[in-house]
Amino acid sequence: xxxxxxxxxxxxxxxAFIAVFFFSWIQFRNHLNSMDTRLNxxxxxxxxxxxxxxxxxxxxxxxxxxRTDFEAQVGAALRSRTSVPVRVAKxxxxxxxxxxxxxxxxLRKLRKEKAxxxxxxxxxxxxxxxxxxxxxxxxxxxILPESCIDPRFRNNL
Numbered sequence: 001x002x003x004x005x006x007x008x009x010x011x012x013x014x015x016a017f018i019a020v021f022f023f024s025w026i027q028f029r030n031h032l033n034s035m036d037t038r039l040n041x042x043x044x045x046x047x048x049x050x051x052x053x054x055x056x057x058x059x060x061x062x063x064x065x066x067r068t069d070f071e072a073q074v075g076a077a078l079r080s081r082t083s084v085p086v087r088v089a090k091x092x093x094x095x096x097x098x099x100x101x102x103x104x105x106x107l108r109k110l111r112k113e114k115a116x117x118x119x120x121x122x123x124x125x126x127x128x129x130x131x132x133x134x135x136x137x138x139x140x141x142x143i144l145p146e147s148c149i150d151p152r153f154r155n156n157l
Contacts, residue, residue: 063091
């Protein structure tokens, strides 16, 4: 196989195209960044002045009580730094979902355990029917759930 040389003019044209593309791309990215910065400074959104506080004890306060307490405490702390008054527009309390997530996890484990029991019972039914006997529901119901799950795998449920 004979190697052919690339003409010098072709190599220069390809290099020039790559350089123009690269610099155009940089210019385009700079334009997008400047437009993003300009739009961010011109438009005021709730994200510009929203606070998310975690671990705040509410002590069964209403939103109005929390608002006045927060304005008083934070306003007093910021008076030395700024003359702008602190004003709370809206207070939104979130819910503690820990008990719910614990119940969901418990339900997931129970469903896994039930699936293992159902799988064991169907295997038992096939085994009994293969031997020529009749697998009645009463004999299947007499199978204890503990006997369906191999003790080695019980911790994985």
